[in-house]
Amino acid sequence: MGFGQFLSAPEVKLRIVTYRDIFQDSAKVTSLFGEDYEKLSAIIKLDPKDLSKLAIKEGDTLMLKNGFGKVVVKAQNSGYEKPHTGTAYMVNSPWSNVLVPEDAGGTGVPEFKDFEVLASSAKGAKVTGIREII
Amino acid sequence: MDNDNYVCTGCALLCDDIDVGLENGKVAKVHTACRKGFAFMKGCSNPLECTVDGKKTDVDSAIREAAEILRNAERPLIFGHANSSSGAQKRAIGIARKINGYIDDTSSFCQGPMVEAILEGKLKTCTLDDVRHKADVIVYWGADPANSHPRHMSRYSYFPRGKERQRGWEEDRTAICIDVRKSDTAEICGESGLYQIPVKGDVEFMDALVSALSGKIPKTSYDFDKKRLLELASILKKAKFGVIFAGLGMVYALDDREPLYRLMDKLNSVSNFHLIPMAGHYNMRGFNQILFEETGYINRVKFNGAEILHGPEYSVVEALRKKAVDAALVIGADPLTSLPRSVVRHLEEIPLITIDPCQTLTSVKAKVTIPCALVGVESGGTAVRMDGVEIGLKQIVETDRLSDEEVMIRISEAL
Numbered sequence: 001m002g003f004g005q006f007l008s009a010p011e012v013k014l015r016i017v018t019y020r021d022i023f024q025d026s027a028k029v030t031s032l033f034g035e036d037y038e039k040l041s042a043i044i045k046l047d048p049k050d051l052s053k054l055a056i057k058e059g060d061t062l063m064l065k066n067g068f069g070k071v072v073v074k075a076q077n078s079g080y081e082k083p084h085t086g087t088a089y090m091v092n093s094p095w096s097n098v099l100v101p102e103d104a105g106g107t108g109v110p111e112f113k114d115f116e117v118l119a120s121s122a123k124g125a126k127v128t129g130i131r132e133i134i
Numbered sequence: 135m136d137n138d139n140y141v142c143t144g145c146a147l148l149c150d151d152i153d154v155g156l157e158n159g160k161v162a163k164v165h166t167a168c169r170k171g172f173a174f175m176k177g178c179s180n181p182l183e184c185t186v187d188g189k190k191t192d193v194d195s196a197i198r199e200a201a202e203i204l205r206n207a208e209r210p211l212i213f214g215h216a217n218s219s220s221g222a223q224k225r226a227i228g229i230a231r232k233i234n235g236y237i238d239d240t241s242s243f244c245q246g247p248m249v250e251a252i253l254e255g256k257l258k259t260c261t262l263d264d265v266r267h268k269a270d271v272i273v274y275w276g277a278d279p280a281n282s283h284p285r286h287m288s289r290y291s292y293f294p295r296g297k298e299r300q301r302g303w304e305e306d307r308t309a310i311c312i313d314v315r316k317s318d319t320a321e322i323c324g325e326s327g328l329y330q331i332p333v334k335g336d337v338e339f340m341d342a343l344v345s346a347l348s349g350k351i352p353k354t355s356y357d358f359d360k361k362r363l364l365e366l367a368s369i370l371k372k373a374k375f376g377v378i379f380a381g382l383g384m385v386y387a388l389d390d391r392e393p394l395y396r397l398m399d400k401l402n403s404v405s406n407f408h409l410i411p412m413a414g415h416y417n418m419r420g421f422n423q424i425l426f427e428e429t430g431y432i433n434r435v436k437f438n439g440a441e442i443l444h445g446p447e448y449s450v451v452e453a454l455r456k457k458a459v460d461a462a463l464v465i466g467a468d469p470l471t472s473l474p475r476s477v478v479r480h481l482e483e484i485p486l487i488t489i490d491p492c493q494t495l496t497s498v499k500a501k502v503t504i505p506c507a508l509v510g511v512e513s514g515g516t517a518v519r520m521d522g523v524e525i526g527l528k529q530i531v532e533t534d535r536l537s538d539e540e541v542m543i544r545i546s547e548a549l
């Protein structure tokens with residue numbers, strides 16, 4: 001499926017914060033190439049207002065891109081009581097690492113936990129597989 | 135350690151109370167471990183095979199090829215080590231020295247700054263056993279042990295009874311979470327225990343706490359509730375034995391360690407506070423300690439004859455970004471999983487050797503892959519827990535795979 005078809009979808013700028021998840025981490029230990037690891041990694045947790053802005057529902061796929069790469073992941077409602085429009089959460093994984101900026105300002109430490117992406121609906125598209133990432 | 139129990143190498147907590155059940159010479163049941171530890175000790179479903187250029191081969195040929203690659207390289211990199219036994223780490227440093235190579239580990243883009251400050255004596259620290267027996271105020275700062283180190287709170291930091299904390303979490307301990315979101319750990323700390331700050335708001339929060347501890351009005355540009363900050367300062371001040379668990383959220387928010395030093399100095403002038411870095415992989419801290427003893431640096435080293443070079447330019451990230459290295463040996467890590475995709479691309483352009491019990495994203499791209507035994511299950515040795523305590527690891531089951539240390543010895547000899 002070409003990416004061109006999503007050009008008309010609204011684009012929303014998001015600040016991404018990454019986190020750890022025991023279920024996803026265990027799935028990696030069991031099988032890095034397995035379905036469970038993909039299912040628990042290729043996700044983004046959004047504020048409900050951002051879901052509306054993107055004209056998508058929970059479970060729809062979303063394309064995330066910036067100057068470093070692009071991935072298709074599934075959207076989830078974060079469920080956090082405190083609103084966090086404009087900030088979204090991704091579990092630390094090869095999917096988030098596609099988008100982490102390369103330039104570490106000479107420090108040797110990339111901005112794993114704080115970077116920006118442009119998000120747009122990718123309804124109907126499949127999430128990016130781990131073998132496509134490498 | 136009780137002799138009948140084993141150690142889980144699933145994370146840097148190195149839980150030493152693990153009981154296993156064996157079936158047909160394999161670990162079939164794992165008691166007391168968490169979900170991750172259970173998965174780890176049962177072993178991966180994709181074991182690594184011994185290959186050269188994608189073709190299966192015997193260990194001797196793969197080791198010969200690996201040595202050949204390292205010998206021919208002008209600027210080789212040896213990276214990983216966080217999931218390696220201390221014995222293998224020592225050998226890796228020896229190899230890097232022999233071939234004038236770069237050597238770095240995952241702490242380079244993780245907990246390095248905290249471990250370095252501790253080893254240099256700049257931060258007061260304690261052991262997890264001290265925490266279990268004495269800690270009454272526990273601060274999880276940018277840390278979410280409920281997910282990263284699942285038994286942290288139950289074995290050491292919050293729930294257990296300790297010698298001086300007989301009434302446990304219900305009455306004897308106060309848990310505080312300082313984070314940018316309501317993590318699972320924050321849920322445990324409760325509504326009053328969570329101090330939710332904006333992304334990168336940590337430095338201002340530290341300085342505001344120093345003000346509050348000095349009796350001044352604490353101010354932040356994001357207008358954090360002053361009353362709550364003063365309440366927090368009062369809790370910290372009253373601590374008999376306080377501990378801050380520094381997570382990656384805190385580490386990545388600090389451009390330098392000065393704000394943390396200011397806070398720790400202030401805390402220790404009015405109270406009694408320690409800091410433990412939340413190292414993730416089971417022996418990252420071990421590597422840092424060994425390299426520190428040998429070179430005076432914990433990571434980011436390049437050997438150059440008798441000279442030892444050190445600095446961010448020798449970090450794995452900068453060395454790969456700048457394409458400064460022309461061959462790489464990766465052991466006990468998976469940079470293709472853990473580093474930005476754009477940074478690790480150079481690994482695909484140079485001869486790459488991977489040593490691991492399991493297939494990894496890095497091994498998929500490697501010219502030479504050498505399987506090793508799973509440390510703590512198929513081979514023994516030692517490792518260093520997140521608090522700096524050395525833990526002995528026992529072999530549980532037999533294997534025909536070489537231990538990670540044996541692989542490194544063989545490569546060193548072949549050089």
Ligand code: SF4
Pocket residue numbers: 142143144145146147148149166167168169170171172283284285286
């Ligand atoms: S907390 Fe860490 S060391 Fe303990 S059982 Fe879980 S993975 Fe293993």
